[in-house]
Amino acid sequence: MKQLVEIPLLAKDIGREVSAYLNTLTKPIGSLGRLETLAVELAEMTGSRFPVVAPPGVLVFAADHGVTEEGVSAYPKEVTAQMVLNFLSGGAAMNVFSRQIGALFEIVDVGVAEAVDGEGLIARNVRAGTRNFCQEDAMAEEEVIQALNVGKEEAAKMIENGAKCLIVGEMGIGNTTSASALLSVITGKNVKELIGPGTGLNSDQMTKKQSVIERAIEARKPDQNDPLDLLKKLGGLEIAAMAGAMLEAARNRIPIIVDGFICTVAALIANQFDNRASDYMIAGHHSTEPGHKTALEELGKQPLLDLEMRLGEGTGAALAFPIVEAATNMLCEMATFSEAGVSGKSER
Numbered sequence: 001m002k003q004l005v006e007i008p009l010l011a012k013d014i015g016r017e018v019s020a021y022l023n024t025l026t027k028p029i030g031s032l033g034r035l036e037t038l039a040v041e042l043a044e045m046t047g048s049r050f051p052v053v054a055p056p057g058v059l060v061f062a063a064d065h066g067v068t069e070e071g072v073s074a075y076p077k078e079v080t081a082q083m084v085l086n087f088l089s090g091g092a093a094m095n096v097f098s099r100q101i102g103a104l105f106e107i108v109d110v111g112v113a114e115a116v117d118g119e120g121l122i123a124r125n126v127r128a129g130t131r132n133f134c135q136e137d138a139m140a141e142e143e144v145i146q147a148l149n150v151g152k153e154e155a156a157k158m159i160e161n162g163a164k165c166l167i168v169g170e171m172g173i174g175n176t177t178s179a180s181a182l183l184s185v186i187t188g189k190n191v192k193e194l195i196g197p198g199t200g201l202n203s204d205q206m207t208k209k210q211s212v213i214e215r216a217i218e219a220r221k222p223d224q225n226d227p228l229d230l231l232k233k234l235g236g237l238e239i240a241a242m243a244g245a246m247l248e249a250a251r252n253r254i255p256i257i258v259d260g261f262i263c264t265v266a267a268l269i270a271n272q273f274d275n276r277a278s279d280y281m282i283a284g285h286h287s288t289e290p291g292h293k294t295a296l297e298e299l300g301k302q303p304l305l306d307l308e309m310r311l312g313e314g315t316g317a318a319l320a321f322p323i324v325e326a327a328t329n330m331l332c333e334m335a336t337f338s339e340a341g342v343s344g345k346s347e348r
């Protein structure tokens with residue numbers, strides 16, 4: 001079942017105007033490389049010749065995974081709830097980078113297993129973590145839809161509050177297992193090629209993670225082209241919420257900066273709901289989690305940064321934001337050859 005999200009077509013005409021305008025700015029033609037491509041893409045996304053991406057809006061979705069029972073993470077599942085409290089007190093890496101880029105920031109409990117509370121928490125818990133998908137479906141279809149809607153509604157609020165681009169992050173012990181399973185089914189690639197250490201498994205533990213995922217795929221038999229079935233059988237509540245948030249941003253012509261492995265898998269799911277969603281996405285960084293390369297290729301995106309990071313939370317996207325903003329500032333603030341009295345390219 002597809003959900004109707006009505007994502008607008010890119011404004012290709014505005015993109016062409018911006019391409020031509022870029023050649024009038026005081027620089028050798030094409031010399032700002034991928035920054036120029038980014039400027040054109042942002043113009044096509046926003047429909048504006050002078051796109052604005054500040055302030056960015058950051059939504060971090062937190063949820064737990066029943067499959068952690070199988071011993072697939074280097075950290076205990078309690079860390080998810082503990083980190084939510086850390087986010088609320090401003091001490092997580094993503095808090096630091098969000099402050100640095102002047103972002104609007106929200107942390108959303110969409111499915112943490114333990115009861116968490118604190119000032120500023122967006123409490124939208126759909127269920128207390130997913131079920132262990134080795135044994136049974138991760139959640140009910142109705143719960144998938146609820147989590148998607150949490151993402152859509154929180155993104156709509158963020159946009160209403162003035163966010164001009166969207167960064168979605170996640171916190172969920174065990175979520176690289178869910179994301180690897182989803183990616184294996186979506187791409188048809190072997191689990192072995194896609195799995196990685198996540199928070200820090202050793203190679204023996206990774207072999208176990210591989211067999212857990214292989215057993216789950218064999219038992220659940222999800223339909224690779226049905227995002228609701230994929231999320232219901234192998235998903236995570238935060239992955240569903242991230243997909244929903246990205247769909248809502250795309251519907252509103254708001255550029256999305258995609259983060260690491262889990263976020264990129266959520267982006268692929270969003271694209272299964274509406275294949276125009278990825279038109280509004282920019283890949284922020286390349287995570288060291290092995291499957292991220294495949295996920296980015298499947299999404300058709302080249303990342304802006306490679307800082308050998310694998311944290312998640314939206315951190316890679318936040319660090320890429322200044323580059324995205326530089327593309328817009330270049331368009332708005334650079335002088336043209338005629339304004340600055342600089343001679344253009346020699347005609348020979």
Ligand SMILES: O=C(O)c1ccc[n+]([C@@H]2O[C@H](COP(=O)([O-])O)[C@@H](O)[C@H]2O)c1
Nearest residue numbers: 073172174176198199260261287311312
């Ligand atoms: O974003 C990434 O590329 C990334 C790669 C590895 C781990 N993570 C983070 O680590 C957690 C999942 O790791 P794990 O080993 O518990 O599945 C989760 O909270 C993610 O935010 C994130």
Ligand SMILES: Cc1cc2nc[nH]c2cc1C
Nearest residue numbers: 075079171199311312313
């Ligand atoms: C401490 C910690 C912080 C995180 N942030 C995202 N995933 C994480 C996993 C752990 C273990």
